[in-house]
Amino acid sequence: MKPLPIRSIPFLILALCAATPAMASALSLKECLSLAAAGNYSLAVTASDRLIAQEAITQARSGFLPRVDFQGGYTLQAKPQAVNFGERGSIETQDGTYGFFNLSVTQTIYDFGRTSSRRQRASLLHEATAQQYAAAEKDVFLQVVEAYFGILEARRLLGTAEEEVAQRTDHLRIATNLFEQGVVTRNDLLQAQVRLAESSQKRLVAANRLENRWMYLNHLTGRPLDQRDELEEGTESAMPDTAGAEERAFANRPELTALARSADAADAEVSEARSGYYPELYAKAGVDYVENSKVREQAIYAATVGLKINLFEGFATESRHRQSVERLTRSRDALRLAREQVRLELATALNDARVAEQRIKSVETAIRQGEENLRINRDRYQAQVGTATDVLDAQTLLTQIKTDYHRAVFDFQVAKARVSKAMGEL
Template identity: 45%
Template structure:
């Protein structure tokens, strides 16, 4: 009987679904390497590295050079004692070389450098958090496939039972022992069972497509997935305070708060002067002058006196951004605590449901056997047999859901504690 059922399931599942076996760890590893969303985030991390180089450039002097050729209609001249004297050639070459360096800007430069490094840290933690999000989706897709495969098995068993009941009803109807209503009931229920089986096969195909998208598995491949080890005892909940301290999304938000603090520091430095130095070389072709090349060195100070209150608005904006980042971090901590608690509750309930639904299957099988025997002996009705089969299928479906809800809840708890 079991070999016949197994052969039927293999026939119902497309041939391309039978492939190499993959474990959950294999799928998670493939997702980390091939998931398109993670590839995009890694590009953001690379951009942040270049932003650090960009802000570090302020530690070095700036060297500018320019040159060109100018042609005028007339040479520039001046009047001296009623005489006109040319002071410049009508056409000339010019060139200049300047080296500028900021000596001190009251922390503006360091604030920008610190902000760029904190941004890199935030994006790195954000990448880790997104890896955990993708891993959770992979886990849900993985166990969704296994649950659907189990439900296909249950639907195939129901189909086989209904077909057997229809055969018995046909025999009794041919013998004149039952009315045609019993036979019609069996045929309607048989059609419904086939429809449910087709719907679950379609769901399985879509779930494989989603797993392929998450992990980079080619669409044509439908690997066989390894079953998890059944739980024997409830999952222990880790220390919540330690879990919150190591969650990557919270670590990223802490870096955002530190970035906002550096933003306030940078905005405040706009109210202070800047000390600078400059070395220059200027060449101007002019045969009217003795010195055509001028060398110079400058040490100076500059400060903005009025910018239409732009600096004041920038500082107020930075302070508001810091306050918002702090509140966002506080909210994320509370949400993390809620996520840990709800995941732990779901895990405990799923573990208890496994034992309850397992017993329901045993009772459903016995109930179906009794009603089948009663119907064959003509002391029961066809409705009782079909209802018993429906109850058994529901019990099996709930059992499979409890099994994989436990695995999904365990993954959510690991993600909530930053361990996925």
């Protein structure tokens, strides 16, 4: 079998790496965000927390409703209970076997705010959970943005790597022709072959990076890992409006709202724990039935209005109260910490966006200079007034400049998304 010429290797690599599932319709960033909102696996887990918190409200509200208890059964005794009258003998006071039941309805009349505090705390925690879901959703959205632009960046970097492979394939062709003419030494030919192999390796690494980023985006959006689409590259270069950015961040970030509600819930917990020092007023109605042929009244109906208070339970009430106070302090400290973290996140994102924008402007000119540098060195080599090393170094330099440019472009897009996320507007 005739071996493939060296110049065919890069194109063979391209064909192998392109053997992926067929491209589908173009996919926009907005569509990716919608897919993530509906199909992201971590959001599905977080959504369950909201349902759990909703049921906690129902449980807390149950304290306002009466409690109904029923108990019944059938008893078999070895001997029925009897009253001893001395020499006169004894008289049985109950049947040897009997059925019984008890039905009671208990209603709390007043408990010094214990139940209302419990319900308020559950409602606040439910709201906090909903805000935590919104925060998790925005985190996922930022990951989708990073993955989306990561694919676009990886695709551009793959194109740059392919350009370098093509350039070095052409340089190998020229070096081979010059070597065959006896104009250059074998060292030029070997150097060109080694550099082409190096570029081919870089191209494979770039293709692998693109493949991995596609799988990550599909994971975030809940799609099959092997699905591929054409992504829209329409990107806006302008920064989002950042007027009053810090105030907007404090007002819009769901994490801060969630922590504020958690602090309010901790305050309600303190009120609930404090109510443990106070009595509880209740009403109770019920019927006790015991099957007994020896007595006249087998069913006893009763109604009670009572007061109950715990006098001592091993300092548990005091401990619960101190514990709730510490939780309140921790919640308020966590809110202050989160506000400072938001301030830092916003400042960092704004700085990264500004720097990336400056990088784009500085590298744009360098690309044209790098292309001209490569052209000059290539012409000098063909005219035998330059070296092969000069050509290869110029190719490497141009590849690096283009790589820096593409990374700056997409770093800017991601930084803009981070700014929007930091302001709670992603």
